[in-house]
Amino acid sequence: MTEEEIGEEELAKAFRELLATAAGKRVLFWVLEQCAIYRDAFCGEMTAATNYTLGQQSSGRKIIAKLDEIDPRLYPALLAQVAEIREMDRAAAKATAEKKESDDDLEG
Template identity: 75%
Template sequence: MTDLSEQLSPEQEITRAEIAKAFRDTLATVAGKRVLYWILEECAIYRDAYCGENNATNYTLGQQASGRKIIAKLDEVDPRLYPSLLTDMAAIREMDRAASKATADNMENDDADD
């Protein structure tokens, strides 16, 4: 079996390289990680598809198929991207929680001073 890159036209190779670069660029920023993770959440990747009703289950399975395509593309670009996204999002969420707590604490202190 030949390698996929051997079967690509020059135009397809450029497109593939540009998509890979776009994924890397997107995941290089916190904003990009937030957006991509949100997209995966909207694709129901982190939810159970089965709900007891066939139409809803099939709909969720379709959403998950789209999410799996995104994850497969991440793996194609670099197998470390998706696991890194998950660990980075855990850290980002922890920072968000700390910032939210600090804001709430400041608001309480301001109310106590009044």
């Protein structure tokens, strides 16, 4: 096995470990958001801004391509799991807000 093959295997292992935790999924999804993957690149007449966004998206597409190379199910699973994480965040925020309202009612 070559040094490059070992490096690729270790990188694949690292991605799998990253995606094994909710924290890792949050971080990777945040990185993809920072790469403008989920935004329209077109910025009207501002071609420099359009080109900048396209460059960011290129980096994001490289990450997604690496996930697909490791296992084509990783990226779709990430999207589904991030949706679940966000739903849990919304539920936690709602519960916190309701508790605060309840505490405010008790004080007043």
